[in-house]
Amino acid sequence: MDHYHYEPLRKRMVDQQLKTRGIENDNVIDAFLRVPRELFVDNTYRNLAYEDHPLPIDQDQTISQPYMVALMSELAGLDQTKSVLEIGTGSGYQTAILSLIAKTVYTVERIKFLQAKAKIVLTEAGYTNIQYAHGDGSLGWEEHAPYDAIIVTAAASEIPKPLLDQLKSLGRLVIPVGGSYFQTLMLITRVDDHIERQAICSCRFVPLLHGTIE
Ligand code: SAH
Numbered sequence: 001m002d003h004y005h006y007e008p009l010r011k012r013m014v015d016q017q018l019k020t021r022g023i024e025n026d027n028v029i030d031a032f033l034r035v036p037r038e039l040f041v042d043n044t045y046r047n048l049a050y051e052d053h054p055l056p057i058d059q060d061q062t063i064s065q066p067y068m069v070a071l072m073s074e075l076a077g078l079d080q081t082k083s084v085l086e087i088g089t090g091s092g093y094q095t096a097i098l099s100l101i102a103k104t105v106y107t108v109e110r111i112k113f114l115q116a117k118a119k120i121v122l123t124e125a126g127y128t129n130i131q132y133a134h135g136d137g138s139l140g141w142e143e144h145a146p147y148d149a150i151i152v153t154a155a156a157s158e159i160p161k162p163l164l165d166q167l168k169s170l171g172r173l174v175i176p177v178g179g180s181y182f183q184t185l186m187l188i189t190r191v192d193d194h195i196e197r198q199a200i201c202s203c204r205f206v207p208l209l210h211g212t213i214e
Contacts, residue, residue: 005130006036006037006038006049006050007030009049009050009090009091010032010033010036010037010050011033012050013032013037013050013052013066014029014032014033016052017052017066017067018032018066018070018178019196020115021067021071022059023067023070023071023074024074025073025074027078027079027100027101027128028070028072028074028097028101030100031073031096031097031100032066032070032097033126034100035096035097035100036125037050037063037066037093038050039048039121039125039210040057040063040091040093040096040118040121041055041057041063041091042056042057042058045183050066052065052066052067053065054068057090057091057114058113058114058117059111059113059114059213060206061090061091061114061206062090062178062206063082063089063090063091063093064090064093064094064153064205065181066148068185068203068205069093069094069097070097071151071185071200071201072094072151072174072185073094073097073101073151075172075174075185075187075200076098076149076151076172076174077149077172078098078101078102078148078149079101079102080101080102080103081103082102082103082148082149083102083103083104083105083106083144083147083148084098084102084105084106084147084148084149084150084151085106085107085108085140085141085145085147085149085150085151085163085166086098086106086107086108086148086151086153087107087108087137087138087140087145087148087150087151087152087153087163087208088108088109088110088137088152088153088154088208089107089108089114089115089132090109090114090118090153091114091118091121092107092117092118092119092121092122094151094209095118095122095127095130096122096125097128098151099122099127099129099130099188102129102148102149103129104129104130104131105130105131106127106130106131106133106134106141106144106147107130107131107133108132108134108135108136108137108141109132109133109134109135109137109195110134110135110137110209110211110212110213111212111213112134112212112214113213115132115134118132119132131144134174134212135212136210136211136212137154137208138156138162138163138208138210139154139160139162140160140162140165140166141166142162142166145165145166146166146167146168146171147166147167147171148171148172149167149171149172149173149174150163150166150167150171150172150174150175151173151174151175152173152174152175152176152208153179153181153205154176154205154206154207154208154209155176155178155180155183155204155205155206155207155208156175156176156177156208157177157178157179158177158187159173159175159177159186164188164190164195167188167190168179168190169190169191169192170189170190170191171189171190172187172188172189173186173187173189173190174186174187174188175186175188176203176205180207181204182202182203182204183201183202183203183204183205184200184201184203185199185200185202185203186197186198186199186200187200192210194195
């Protein structure tokens with residue numbers, strides 16, 4: 001299928017999966033209409049790229065459901081002046097969405113192979129405001145901190161302290177917190193030294209693991 005066959009699927013995804021569930025930020029909607037999700041899934045799954053569910057990528061990981069990517073991106077409260085740290089590059093799809101709605105995206109992935117693959121796809125597709133690190137994202141990425149927002153795309157049993165420390169005041173951390181099977185998507189706002197927590201919805205992510213894989 002060429003580029004033109006995917007365009008109606010992309011529009012249908014936005015109308016049926018995002019707008020009906022309350023995604024309303026124009027920048028987020030616009031980014032979803034522009035990013036070719038089919039580039040971020042393996043060839044065998046390309047016909048399913050715009051369906052309403054996650055899909056497998058390499059190394060037993062998943063590309064998140066479009067709605068979850070949209071919700072997290074919206075909750076991060078980004079605009080063209082803001083920086084965002086993404087933990088869990090995975091396929092690079094959310095990285096692409098964030099690249100269109102923020103000034104700079106810093107993305108950390110623990111599996112080197114996945115990061116390298118995502119970097120190739122993103123670079124070939126022309127996304128330039130992204131910086132990549134291979135590392136354990138539960139430690140954040142100190143070098144570029146503090147961030148306006150941090151999005152964690154893997155589930156944590158508790159909120160890693162370095163992430164709170166690397167958030168600006170009034171910065172937002174979006175993170176699934178809970179057990180191995182189900183979690184609660186949390187929006188954490190840092191107001192100076194005080195932390196505000198808001199539970200958004202239940203969700204299911206692969207686990208945030210320690211250490212790195214070459
Ligand atoms: N946003 C991605 C989600 C991929 S799944 C997408 O839609 O494609 C979650 C990713 O988090 C996996 O690639 C996994 O390897 C990565 N991950 C898990 N624990 C991590 C950690 N501590 N640091 C960095 N990445 C981690």
